[in-house]
Amino acid sequence: MQYHTLGRTGLKISRLGLGTMTFGDQWGWGATRETAAQLYDAYVEAGGNLFDTADLYTNGASEEFLGAFIKERGHRDRAVIATKFSFNGDAGNPNAGGNGRKNILRAVEGSLRRLGTEHIDLYILHAWDRMTPVDEVMRTLDDLVCAGKVGHIGLSNVPAWYASRAQALAEWRGTEPVSALQMEYSLAERGIEDEFVPFGTQYGMGIMAWSPLAGGLLSGKYKPSESGGSGVGRLQTTAGSGNPVFEKFTPRNWAIVAELERVAIELGRPMSQVAVNWVANRPGVATVLVGATKPHQLADNLKALDFAIPSELAQRLEEVSRPDRRYPYVFFGPEMQAGLTGGAIVTAKPPGYFPADPPATTPPPAPPQADDSVEV
Ligand SMILES: NC(=O)c1ccc[n+]([C@@H]2O[C@H](COP(=O)([O-])OP(=O)(O)OC[C@H]3O[C@@H](n4cnc5c(N)ncnc54)[C@H](OP(=O)(O)O)[C@@H]3O)[C@@H](O)[C@H]2O)c1
Numbered sequence: 362m363q364y365h366t367l368g369r370t371g372l373k374i375s376r377l378g379l380g381t382m383t384f385g386d387q388w389g390w391g392a393t394r395e396t397a398a399q400l401y402d403a404y405v406e407a408g409g410n411l412f413d414t415a416d417l418y419t420n421g422a423s424e425e426f427l428g429a430f431i432k433e434r435g436h437r438d439r440a441v442i443a444t445k446f447s448f449n450g451d452a453g454n455p456n457a458g459g460n461g462r463k464n465i466l467r468a469v470e471g472s473l474r475r476l477g478t479e480h481i482d483l484y485i486l487h488a489w490d491r492m493t494p495v496d497e498v499m500r501t502l503d504d505l506v507c508a509g510k511v512g513h514i515g516l517s518n519v520p521a522w523y524a525s526r527a528q529a530l531a532e533w534r535g536t537e538p539v540s541a542l543q544m545e546y547s548l549a550e551r552g553i554e555d556e557f558v559p560f561g562t563q564y565g566m567g568i569m570a571w572s573p574l575a576g577g578l579l580s581g582k583y584k585p586s587e588s589g590g591s592g593v594g595r596l597q598t599t600a601g602s603g604n605p606v607f608e609k610f611t612p613r614n615w616a617i618v619a620e621l622e623r624v625a626i627e628l629g630r631p632m633s634q635v636a637v638n639w640v641a642n643r644p645g646v647a648t649v650l651v652g653a654t655k656p657h658q659l660a661d662n663l664k665a666l667d668f669a670i671p672s673e674l675a676q677r678l679e680e681v682s683r684p685d686r687r688y689p690y691v692f693f694g695p696e697m698q699a700g701l702t703g704g705a706i707v708t709a710k711p712p713g714y715f716p717a718d719p720p721a722t723t724p725p726p727a728p729p730q731a732d733d734s735v736e737v
Contacts (some may be wrong), residue, residue, distance in 0.1 A: 362408030363666070365647050368540030369565035370513050372482065374441055376641055376666060378411035378569065379404040379659075380652035385422030390595040392654045394426055399656045401430045405439075407663045413543075413569070413650050415445035415487055416472050428476035437478060443541075443569070444472045445517060447487035459490035462501045469510055485515040485543055495526045503536040515541030515569070521556035528564050539566050541647070545606070546570035546640055548621060548682045549578055549614045555690045558645040567647025573640040574633055574651075578609040578618060580658070581632035585619040594654065620681040624674045633658070637665035639678055 364373040383390070384397040392400065401412075412431075414423045424444060431440050446468035449458025456463045472481060484505065486498060505511040516524050516539055524542060531538040542561050544553045546568065553568070561568050574580045577594045599607040618632075625632040641649045653659035670678070691697065 362410075364410070365567065367483070367513065367567045367647050368561075369538065370540045372441065372513055372540070374411040374567075374648050375409045376648055377404075377407075377409055377637075377663065378413050378443070378648045378650045379409055380571065380650040381412055381414045381423045381427050382418045383652050383654050384414070384426040385419030387419040387422055390598045390654065391419055396654070396656065397426050398430055400653055400659050401427070403656055403659055404663070405434075405436065409663075410439055411441045411443065411648055413443045413571075414476075415448070415485075416450060416468055416475070417445070417448040417487065421471075421475050424472055424475035428478060432477050441482045442476060442478065443483035443485060443515070443543075444476065444481055445485040445487035445543075446472070447490065460486055460493040460498050461490075462497055465498070465501045465505070469505060473510065480510055480512060482512040483515055483541060484511040484513075485517050485541065486519065488518040489520060489523055495523060496530055499527050499530050499534075499536065503531075503534075506537040513537070513540045515539060515543055515566075517543035517569075517571075518545075521560055524557070524566075525560060525564075528566070541569050542566045543569040543571055543650075545572050546643070546646070547573050547575045547579060548617050548636055548639055548678060549575040549609060551682060551684045554684065555687070558643070562645045568645045570640045570643075570646055570649045572606070572652075573637050573649045574662075575609050575614070575636075576607060578614060579621060579632060579636035581622075581625070583618055584622055584632075585615065586622060617682050620677055624670075624678055627674060628668070628670065630668060631661055633661055634665040634668075635670065635678075637662055638668065638670055639675070641666055642670070 362375045362377065364375050366372060367374050379400070381397070383392050384400075385391050386393060412427055414427050416424060418424070427442070431437055431442070446465055447458065447460055450468065450471065451457035457467060458464055469481070469484065473479065484502065502511065502514045506514065514537055516527065524539065528539050530536075542557050544557055546553055547570070550572070557568065560566070577596050582594065596607060596609055621632050621636060625635045628635060637649055637651060640646060651659065651662040651665075653662065686694070
């Protein structure tokens, strides 16, 4: 397993994180406690240290299972725990959800209790609530960091302008910055590339990619060569639920699955590994959250970083999955930008750029001579 530092923090996280949304079967498409424990152990065995959960997941069972597994094995020092708040935990009580200070203070105590820990390494806003001022959110999260209950903070499922406001506030106030952007990212969902990838790369936020297999669509259980395959899993269970996150069976996505299958065959790798590998190697991605309901699925996915996708095959995946070009982003492509640089080739400074020292062969300027005449 390889590790990256997250954003501009010193927190080291593995390139594959374990998504624990499937810990518990309360939603009808997860894993039992026993299976979840096997998934946990296999992931740790492979060197993984990042566990992603949320107070929402499986009605709290995900946090409880994860906390228990960590405690039983004495892993708290090794484990990096990421959890999230925003979704309502008490029907009929509007202050038991959303991103207001009252809910954040309620939610963090619930997560700490279910996880059986005194601190959360990465605390993430789960979804924009469209109403709480961003300064209230950032002030509250910074207070939690100062109180030692939270190590670092992140945002998930927010508009880019909102994330940008949050980061600017933290920069100007000198408070805890946003270190992670947890966003859906896969061959079937590339919507974050216009805004979040350049924003995260430039302003110190690592992307945590969720649903790298588009909820199972890219896992290999659907094989167009076999008349669509006979996959059974979450996407069938949730079909017709009205949740847009689960609506993956579209003509565009089937074209992506078909090309992914051809590429995987040429590479001699399972489709799931190719799909996870593709996400993990995209610019700005700090970690990919892999999820599973069965140990053999996770065993498969944990080998996703053991190879490189050759450029010709990567190009084919790029072409079939490339999002439509949208306004105003058409203005930022090479054709329009040439009009701004007057045709000169100008590229942004690469990361880590420092002005080069003058060449060693340049003679130093001659010191002034005492008898130099000076014209006035
Ligand atoms: N921030 C957010 O809003 C958000 C949203 C979603 C997820 N997440 C995080 O991201 C994590 C991963 O998301 P995800 O579970 O949607 O990831 P995913 O990789 O897109 O889907 C995982 C699902 O695909 C199927 N699968 C995985 N590997 C397979 C394989 N090798 N062969 C066949 N089927 C396979 C399994 O479902 P079946 O067996 O049921 O088919 C598995 O549960 C979550 O656990 C959570 O931590 C965050």
